Amino acid sequence: MFRLKVNKWRFGTNLAGVRYATTTTTHGNHYQYLQNSKLPTLYFQRSLPRLPIPLLEKTCERFLAAVQPLLSAEEQRDTQQVVDQFRQGVGMELHARLKQSDEANKHTSYISQPWFDMYLSDRAPLPLNYNPLIVMRDDTRPAYQPQVTRATNLIISSLRFWRSLQANILEPEVYHMNPKKTNTDNYRRWMAISPKAFATYASYAFKAFPLDMSQYSRLFGTTRLPKLGKDELVQSADSKHILVMRRGNMYAMNVLDSSGYIESPSVILGRLKSILALDAQKQSASVPLGVLTTQQRDQWARARTHFVSNPKNADLLEREVDAALFCVCLDSEEDGMYNEADQVPLIKHQLAGKATNRWFDKSISLLISADGVAAVNFEHSWGDGVAVLRYFNEMYWDTQKQPFVSATSPHTPAEGDASNVRPLNFEIDDRTRADVEAAYAHNAEIVDSLDMNYLQYPHLTKGTCKHHGLSPDSIIQLAFQLAYRQAFKRYVGTYESCSTSAFRHGRTETMRPCTIATKAFCEAVLQPSQKQPSAVELRAMIDKCSIVHGQLTKEAAMGQGFDRHLFSLRHTAMLEGLPMPALFETEAYKRINYNIISTSTLGTDTVVAGAFGPVVKDGLGVGYSIQNEFAGAIVTSYKNQAQGKEFVDSLASAFEQILAIIEQSSKSAKAETRN
Structure with missing residues (x-):
């Protein structure tokens, strides 16, 4: 599925330091080439690390944690039993076969071919x-x-x-943690003398992370x-x-x-x-x-x-x-x-x-x-x-x-x-x-039949989040959860994509923004006012949501999510004609992969809007961004299948509530400091 979100990887920094030839003729380098990099485009490709296959036990743990907000206590217990049987039985066999296939194809990643097959089929x-x-x-x-x-x-x-x-x-695609220090001629000179077989790891020492360009x-x-x-x-x-x-x-x-x-x-x-x-x-x-x-x-x-x-x-x-x-x-x-x-x-x-x-x-x-x-x-x-x-x-x-x-x-x-x-x-x-x-x-x-609704909320911006020490992406994803819960009284499968391009032939990994932490916050906010926690307590819950979101993002970017691993295990079973394991027939697996809320963000100033269709008939396709001027979203849905307008209206309310909590807790903290 389309997900343009590339967590933390920013673009446009590679233009700095590029030198062009001085000729101005149309056959000269200045016109014919956009860049003339000191490092070859594919300089780091050979030394990129391979996409890791997560431990089966970790994948099972992460799956159970991700489905918990969507299940009743009884459903969670039933799912736990099926997952335990999978982990100790057929899952081990499929995992071993996947590892064997991966070992025989060291030039690529374990997800690359199955992902192509999924799209093209x-x-x-x-x-x-x-x-x-x-x-x-x-x-x-x-x-x-x-x-x-x-x-x-x-x-x-x-x-x-x-x-x-x-x-x-x-220019090779590199994510620079501190572009002012590493997106420089000096960095390129050091990389140029690094052996190609180890160039990526040499770049890590500069806190600059080469990305797959295949x-x-x-x-x-x-x-x-x-x-x-x-x-x-x-x-x-x-x-x-x-x-x-x-x-x-x-x-x-x-x-x-x-x-x-x-x-x-x-x-x-x-x-x-x-x-x-x-x-x-x-x-x-x-x-x-x-x-x-x-x-x-x-x-x-x-x-x-x-x-x-x-x-x-x-x-x-x-x-x-x-x-x-x-x-x-x-x-x-x-x-x-x-x-x-x-x-x-x-x-x-x-x-x-x-x-x-x-x-x-x-x-x-x-x-x-x-x-x-x-x-x-x-x-x-x-x-x-x-x-x-x-x-x-x-x-x-x-x-x-x-x-x-x-x-x-x-x-x-x-x-x-x-x-x-x-x-x-x-x-x-x-x-x-x-x-x-x-x-x-x-x-x-x-x-x-396609409905499209657009929201620009000017009071919650990238600067607002940074001023209050919050991750902009975690805040907007929290707003999506609150908006859906207060509009439709439930929690649903939510998809946020994270790039795994730090690895050779990496594609994407799924982030699951609906967590136990976001559910706890939403339930607290929607309590009657007399039962609602204080702004300071709610702010602490927001911080918890942000920490969990950050950890999930980090795990996904490092190839330690669970979705692609389970996808590949299922693909292995189908490829080898094996019976479909019970895990993939559970309500939990079906529910979390039925992505009612499918989200994608574009972290670049060159883009003013991004849009895509819902991935399920009764779902919402949410293209969003949080910029210096506003937080915005374009929401697609199918008429008479999902209520896109109601979601967008509820999203505006969610932004207002979250912003009010942030500002009120900040005032309370300042008042306490003065006292």
Whole structure:
């Protein structure tokens, strides 16, 4: 499932200390490469530690602790018995087999292949179920915000990032505990003389933690192909073009020259303008093929098989669409524009919308509205938030620091240049037309059933939390628990993702924010006022919640959670045709994995919004952030399935209650000190 949360790993710091070559020609390093790192991009990859498989006993303990808030005392006792039997019996056998498999595949992690299999085998449609949305901060300079201008700069920055990655001169991804001390030339000099086999451990001595970069190679030129039963990822190593979509019409546009250099800014700008001019002369696509990528995956596989039975369609689809470096969707005014008073319509459109101007199978799609609002919608099977956020941040800051075109920049005319700007004219028969119509109707029905609610709470900020010595993430997760409990009178399975990219081929681990500590706090707050503990006592409970949250975060980041271990044990049983252990049939296991509240946060100033669909029909998809100005959340739900509006209203109340406790306890502490 999509979870962009990358606990504590911050991005954007790698720009410091990077030096560019002085040449300013379009074939010079300054233009062709985003960075010229002193350390090769994959310098630390060989020495990254392997993702540990937790002890079976610890996994069982953590599972029992996590399900306790969701179960009655009797259910907990029954679950304890099943877990004890699992730990002493079949669990030991499965654990041994998993360890044996892991030992035989030292080049990767125990979770990597099962996680790929999980994504690629799921038959659910990509939009809302998997593909997430990240909305970029606007360019506040009017000369750089217009659609075609911003698209050109974002394309160039994307290509500069990609070419740096290809040339192995993109800065390695490193989490610096103290960037001012370690994100320096001195640190890089010490790392450069460290043997590659031990470089990661040498970096640890500086309190700088290298992260896995194995997913980065699939950022560009990658497409998820629909196949019956299980999809396939394909990648083109020598692409020189991107896919551009406008009103459902599709164009292949070359962005690299015959030698593989990025075309000049005026050429890229001219080709984009020529596409807009071409498109203005025709109607919106009467059969928008991109809608097919919203289908259930087996349905799309069958539709695609028929479509490519026509050799011309097969050639165009494979050569121009599948092989494109990435997709650029230039939306028109009718698709919606930014409205500060109500951001929901545009975000909903970018997340899923009509899908007539999308190709959801591409690894990366840049979405740019008619007024220049930019976003990334990405296919999730190939990787997680570490790679996407790094690319997203570098692309944004590059366009801020050195945009290559403005609204007044001259362009190189490309009208009539059919070799570099190629309209994709597919041959569409009645079967494909019917497939598109059916896909459009089904997607429209799903999107119409999607409810989206947005909250900005200005009084609880990152600064507020830090001033009072509290973890911002633990506070906002506590607010989610309080909001759900007071609105719906129960506790439910809650999902928060944590990156395990500190390990080779790490993916994610699940954090379970609904704990005995959060439950105790919620129950105390919701007592009648005369029975409610004092503000100081409630603040102590908040501190306890924060400590527990921090410990769970640390365990997850170090590969010591329980979800991925149990997932892999279950996967091992299925893979080897063994009977499914009773543990995986318990109400406890089903309940905690039925994620009613699924959360994801984006810890970066370049992002103004993030959204994804609920992971279960009666659930809530909560994209949240706590910034210097506000705490905010975009909550998705399905109408008549879950009450997203009630949750958001309750969340505002939860923020108010938690803030009041923090402030009142602080006043009480100060008064006691004075006395």
